[in-house]
Amino acid sequence: MKTLRPAAPAAHQILSIVTFLSTQRGPAAAASVAAALGLPRSTVYRLLGVLVEHGYAIHYPEAQRYGVGIAAFELSSGFTRQEPLARLGAPILATLVDKIGESAHLAVLNGRDVVYLVEERAPHRPALITDVGVRLPSHVTASGRALLATLPAAQLRALFPNAEAFTVRTARDAYSLRDLRAVLATVRANGFAAEDEDVTEGLASVAVAVRDHSGWPAAGIAVTFPRDHIDPERWPDLAGEIRHYADELSRRIRGATA
Amino acid sequence: MKTLRPAAPAAHQILSIVTFLSTQRGPAAAASVAAALGLPRSTVYRLLGVLVEHGYAIHYPEAQRYGVGIAAFELSSGFTRQEPLARLGAPILATLVDKIGESAHLAVLNGRDVVYLVEERAPHRPALITDVGVRLPSHVTASGRALLATLPAAQLRALFPNAEAFTVRTARDAYSLRDLRAVLATVRANGFAAEDEDVTEGLASVAVAVRDHSGWPAAGIAVTFPRDHIDPERWPDLAGEIRHYADELSRRIRGATA
C-alpha cells in the first residue's frame, strides 16, 4: 500500500500516542508506548513532552507513567464554551416553563451525546434523569434528535459510522443508521423532534433546535412531561410554543457571540 | 527561561488545531484555523488531513468546514476499554443486589466524571438518576469518591487543578481541592466511600473501588438506597459486603486482561 505522499510523522505519531494512552486501562510507561507503536525512544519522549505541555498527557513522576491529560477530556466537556449559552438560556427556559407548566431543558450536542446545560423543573412534576451536566446518547433524546436532524447527511454518517456507535447503552435502543435517518426525516418533516418513553418510562419530550448566526445548531430546547398529560395530537402546537422561545434564544446568541 | 531545543512543530501544531477546533462553536474553515493560529495554509491542510485520517477531525465537504471528530470524543468515552468490564461486572452486580436487596451500579472514572456502565435495580426500589451511560461529576458520587481516594495526590491535583474544576454543575457542590482531600481522607480511613443525598434527595450510597492487576482503580461498585432504610452505623458492614464482590470482580478482571 502506498499513499505515501502527504506524511507528517510527528503529527501521526503524536495522535497514535494519545490514542494508545487512552486505550490503556491506567497510565502507561514510556517504554511500553515505544514498544507498542514501534517508535524510537527519543521520539517518544519528545512527543510525550509536547503532549504534556499541551495538557493532553500527564506525567506521574512517582509512578513513572504517562496517562491521558485533562485537555483530552476537555475536548468533549468544553463547559467554558457552553457557559454563556447556559446563562442566556436559563431565563428563557424559566419563562417557557412558567407559560406551559411542564419541565424543560437546554442541551447541546457533543460528539454522539447531548449534554444538559440547564434544567428548569415545573412545579409538581417528577424529577428527571437529565440533571445538569448529565450526558445521554443523542439519538434517544428529543433534543438530541432535534439537533441531529439539522446536520448534513455526511456528518451523520461520520458520527455513526457503524452499528457499534449505537450499542452499549441500554438494550432497548438497538438502532441502525437507517433507523436513525428515518426518525430524523420525520423530525424534519414535522419541524420538531419527539421522544416517547425512550428515556424514562411514563415521560415524553418534544424539542426544537436553536440555530446560531451561521445556521448551525447551537442547542436544543426540550419540554418533558408525563405522556398522558398531553395528547400526541397537540404536540405540534407545543412545538410551536417552544419554537417561539428557541427563536428568542437564537436572537440573543447572535448578539452575544464574542 | 526557554527550553529552546526540543521542538516538534508538527506535533505542537496538530494539538493546537484540535484544541482550536474544540473551542469553536461549530465547524471551522481551514482558512480561519490558519489565521487564528498563524500557520501556513499548506501546513494546515496537511495537518487537517492527518487529523481526519485519525478521526480526530471531520471534514464536511458541503459546508467546507472542519469539526472535531469522534475519536476526540472517544478519548473520554473509551467504551472499548469498558465493555469487557461491564460484561464481567453485570453478573456480579446481580448477585450482590440479590443478596442485599438494594440497587447497585458499576462505574468507571473518566476524567473528572464517573460514567455508569451497569445498573442493577432492586425490586421495589426507586428509579435512579444514574442510568447506564450517564455521566456525573465524580466528586459528588459515592463510586467517584471511592475511585478518587485511590489516586496518588499528584494525579488528584492534576485532575482538579483549580476551583473551576469543581464549578458549573449545581450550586450545592461548591467544593475546593482542600474539601475534596478531606472527604477522600475519610474515605481512605473508613475503607469505603459514601454519599448522603448529594446526588438525589432521600437517597444515599456506599461504594468501594475495584482494582486491576497493577493496583489501579478500574471501577467502583456502589449501592444506593433510601437513606432511612439503613442506619449510617451499619454502612461499614454494608461496605464489607460490597468489598467481597468488588474483590471477586477484581479477580475476574485480572484473569481477563487481554
Add this chain to the structure above:
DNA sequence: ATTAACAGTCTCACATACGAGACACCGGAT
C-alpha cells in the same frame, strides 16, 4: 560492591518534512 535494567536527557549528522507559492476548481457577482 557490582551488575543489570530501566527512566529520562542530550547531541549531532543527515534524511526529509516543512512551507512558499503556483495551480486548479467552484460559485457568486458584475
Add this chain to the structure above:
DNA sequence: ATCCGGTGTCTCGTATGTGAGACTGTTAAT
C-alpha cells in the same frame, strides 16, 4: 462573458526536525 474570493492540491529546495545512540541517574537484585 470575466473577475474575484474562496477552498483544496501539488511541487520542490532547503532549513530543520528526526532518531541512533551515548550518557546520567536511580532502583533492585546478587
